[in-house]
Amino acid sequence: MDLLEKCRAYKRVDDLRDAGLYPFFPSFQGPFEGGRAPLDGATVCKLSSCDYRALSSDLHVIGAAQDAVALYGTSVSGPRVLGGNLDLHSELEADLAGFFDYEAALIFPAGYLTNLSVVSSLAGHGDQVFLDERAHASLVDGARLAQACGAEVHQFAHARPDDLARMLEGAQTRSALVATEGVFSHDGEMAPLEELVAVCEGYGATLLVDEDHGVGVFGAGRGASRHLGVEGRVPLMTLTFSTALASQGGAVLADARTVDYLRHTCRSQIYSAGLSPADTAAAHAALRELRRRAAAEPEAVAAAEHLRRALVTLGYQVGGGIGPLVPVRFSSDLALFSAHRLLAEHGVHTDIAAPDQPDCLLRVVCTDAHTPDVLDAVIGVFANLRNDLLGSLQRRGEFTP
Structure with a gap:
């Protein structure tokens, strides 16, 4: 055949x-x-x-995208690490980090690419990756790439911190990445983040929470982690701009050293064109609107x-x-x-x-x-x-x- x-x-x-x-x-x-x-x-x-938040038709968001096209053109036409970096990118990253209370942020051309890149860049030979069995396909595919580089990949029972604890107890290495969605895209269920954070802290594992469907909705717009009171205890947060931020692209938030590492080692940063001016400006305008509406349900x-x-x-x-x-x-x-x-x-x-x-x-x-x-x-x-x-x-x- x-x-x-x-x-x-x-x-x-x-x-x-x-x-x-x-x-x-x-x-x-x-x-x-x-x-x-x-x-x-x-x-x-x-x-x-x-x-x-119905921001894709918001006049401020649309106007920001139109202004960016008029000033910068339709594309950056190259990877950010070389000639495709704009001040718009850096300004959005700084504002994301401030809004979600992380040291730094790094944006990607797509939400799917964010999880794919972060997981595969951080985990490799000698590391272990533990995924909720209903984690988003982007996390699963990132784990598959990490597995190709020597990482061991495991799935724990959906929303079962006790099953994760059992697996971590028997892990051969303490170099472990645990990944889950904060709010599952499949059915809207919220992950038990309080328990997951406690398990990861107890076993020295690094927790990544994909907040795609929590941002703009829960925790004064800051996601499920804020809503459940574990903000500041989640080392890695990812999000997409295609939900509440009414645009394209995505971002990872973490400490400054981790973000700097990802900025210079993620293959998608090195070999993909940066986020377009229109998408960057639209996401930033939507973020400003989320900040303005933060107090409202x-x-x-x-x-x-x-x-x-x-x-x-x-x-x-x-x-x-x-x-x-x-x-x-x-x-x-x-x-x-x-x-x-x-x-x-x-x-x-x-x-x-x-x-x-x-x-x-x-x-x-x-x-x-x-x-x-x-x-x-x-x-x-x-x-x-x-x-x-x-x-x-x-x-x-x-x-x-």
Whole structure:
């Protein structure tokens, strides 16, 4: 079999398309505003965006991006370590470090690249990496790269500090990196950071917390670590700009020596072009807005709680934590994809859990833009379609989950 035979044999998406259930790569024709966005010639309520604070359409954020393009052009056209570094980059890093109370920060061209680079740069021969078994793919892939360089990689049971302690007790080396999400992107559950911090401190392990879905939402915008009272005890924090910071890119925050090491050893810093001027300026403007709003409870949290209560009352199986993500569980892939399509046909666009996750979850994501009137319309759709969504959904085509 030649290398590309696997591509020709891949039929999963063909089955979804034939059944009229293909949910991926929707083509929105305009911005996300007021909780809605244009899709396929109609305006839908968009509950599939992690723009938690609805800043992607904020005029200050848009203006900052436009001004940066006018002043610096569209691209830095080279790695930051050589000719692609801007004062915009350094200013954003300094402000990130100040806002999250770390000595230093380092930004990357993508959130995924941040975790991939940090884990693979810090862990290698003689080190051990311990991942929550539901950690984000970027952490998993960073661990795989570290493993290729000689690190040992282990997964501990999801949100189980006792299982991590058991593994660390039997570790052959004390040079260990522990990585988890602060708020899990899969279902919105918050990690038990207090217990994880205590275990890592007890065994001398270095803890990395990915705060992608905590920043802007919890702890006065500073994430789950602040919310749970362990700020100052998490040596490594990562975040993406594509959620509450309404941009592209990501960053790691740590002590100054660690950041300086990463700045000069991460291959992605050496061989990737720096973050674009527009993305850098947009992220910085969004950060300033988060700082301004720090004392106010995010409206996304109240919106999600309102939706969560309503869906439970209607009989849906709803999980998750206290944040903007409301996961709705279905019995099978067929039921999940059918529900997604049916909701979209009635003007409600939702998200679907990653295919490599074990649960059949419809992910309904609330933002500050989802006002009560918008959500009441969504709840009305869930109510009107309740029998179809929860009952025996009619098979479409020949799709077999």
